[in-house]
Ligand SMILES: Cc1ncc(C[n+]2csc(CCOP(=O)(O)OP(=O)(O)O)c2C)c(N)n1
């Protein structure tokens with residue numbers, strides 16, 4: 001897509017996802033409508049054909065993600081968007097994308113509760129599902145966003161990471177970010193850094209589609225380009241052929257993890273606010289991070305040494321950044337719209353170095369700054 | 384000059400894949416795969432433009448042996464991947480080989496919607512009337528009363544008629560044959576490949592290990608002989624009542640019609656491209672590449 005200029009828009013998070021996907025070069029969307037993500041499908045059904053891309057409404061979310069994986073094998077950057085019930089249906093094929101190393105982006109605009117829950121209320125209840133929802137040991141990359149502008153940038157990142165590391169990337173938005181309208185200044189297309197999958201340059205006869213390479217990420221040929229290779233969800237050798245040979249099984253599974261571990265510093269995106277001297281660190285992500293920032297300001301006004309650690313890459317969990325940020329901290333308060341999913345991670349990483357508390361929003365409402373300030377007062381453990 | 388069967392197999396089987404294949408002696412899946420390869424040869428398509436895909440099951444193992452762009456997806460999901468592949472690159476010739484459980488059990492919803500969409504994909508369905516890979520459980524096409532490991536006193540439900548399901552769902556080419564009728568099988572698959580739209584070839588297939596044994600067939604030969612006896616040409620079956628039709632295997636072309644194909648319609652009506660497109664699976668549009 002050549003040349004959309006820099007532009008100022010008043011738009012929703014869901015619209016920003018569309019803008020970001022187009023900037024990143026999306027050419028295929030297959031999905032099934034569900035609140036609160038539907039706008040993404042609706043707008044792409046209009047925009048994709050304009051850039052020579054393809055939108056298809058599939059019969060369910062399983063078909064949505066299946067069609068995206070197929071389209072990606074054809075060489076098209078692919079995306080689907082959904083919410084909890086649809087995300088649950090997609091789980092098996094997320095694992096397919098991981099083991100067959102097929103780039104694609106899955107947007108989950110989280111709604112409240114299991115099952116149909118509260119379709120139009122915000123939540124962050126799918127954090128652990130995004131990490132562990134598909135069966136078997138596997139790596140995954142999960143990003144989130146706290147604002148409409150971040151929704152744009154993280155969509156671009158999601159595509160870039162998926163292409164660079166050959167893995168499905170999940171973008172978890174909460175309903176607040178998905179539906180909130182903000183004024184944003186979007187960069188011109190040529191200002192956006194776009195990463196494309198590495199293609200093989202060797203003759204087809206030499207091509208090993210799942211070869212161990214320097215980066216851990218093998219070059220990926222599209223179907224139809226002359227590299228006839230095999231793609232399977234079975235554990236496979238370097239040729240993509242099924243194997244049960246122990247050494248090959250271990251090697252292929254290790255490589256899946258290894259490529260993500262090596263990219264850790266690149267993948268883990270976090271932000272620290274007022275943390276240099278902070279004894280109390282509020283940990284938050286998504287729309288909650290906005291409330292948390294405000295709460296930190298209020299606490300600072302009252303003389304408390306508070307800071308914010310904002311997480312944008314939820315998985316792999318940015319453990320090192322958290323540790324580096326928490327030099328003088330004694331206490332962490334993890335604020336999230338669930339009963340404590342990232343709280344458990346922070347607690348795990350703490351290893352007794354800080355006390356860890358949680359503020360849980362579990363009523364389908366946003367978490368207001370005051371709620372955080374009040375909770376922090378209650379814990380009252382800092383000097 | 385036309386190649387012999389042996390040459391065709393040599394051309395299309397993977398030389399870097401460790402054989403033997405996984406199928407039991409007497410199983411009809413290999414017969415169907417052989418017919419697919421001969422039919423693909425007849426189209427003149429190059430190996431590079433063919434995508435050969437499947438779901439999970441004994442049938443699902445077919446792609447790994449053949450030298451195309453091959454894809455072994457998840458149980459029931461082959462057509463969802465195939466749809467994405469074709470929609471994103473209509474130049475590719477997409478063939479999907481599925482078992483009956485794959486196609487109309489776990490994948491039934493995808494199957495009827497692929498028919499409805501009429502997207503240019505060929506679905507070759509190996510209907511052995513049983514779940515083979517998992518050891519002989521009942522499938523949605525196991526005949527009423529037949530024995531299965533999860534139906535020890537006989538299946539309680541009535542079976543799906545896959546070909547009729549495809550016709551009713553909108554597939555624009557639908558045919559059926561059996562693993563006895565190898566010659567017809569090859570011809571029907573060829574016509575399905577050449578057809579611009581969603582095409583279905585259902586093949587009633589002998590599965591001696593997982594169906595035959597439990598249902599007291601002495602061997603695969605007895606099973607294919609029964610297929611021969613039960614088969615009736617679709618023209619001869621005209622006018623038969625429902626029950627009589629269901630007691631036979633109606634073979635031949637059940638449906639062949641012109642209908643708007645998804646990728647072309649999308650290109651013209653949604654993208655506004657001019658209807659030039661040679662995007663369909665018309666045979667012979669590319670020159671066959673050299674045998675390797
Ligand atoms: C989601 C899921 N459920 C169940 C299975 C187990 N399974 C593998 S193959 C199969 C049935 C195979 O039967 P069919 O599709 O008719 O193919 P056949 O083996 O007879 O060729 C089942 C139930 C699976 N792999 N995935």
Ligand code: SF4
Nearest residue numbers: 407410441515592593
């Ligand atoms: S188990 Fe049944 S379907 Fe599978 S290869 Fe053997 S006979 Fe064929």
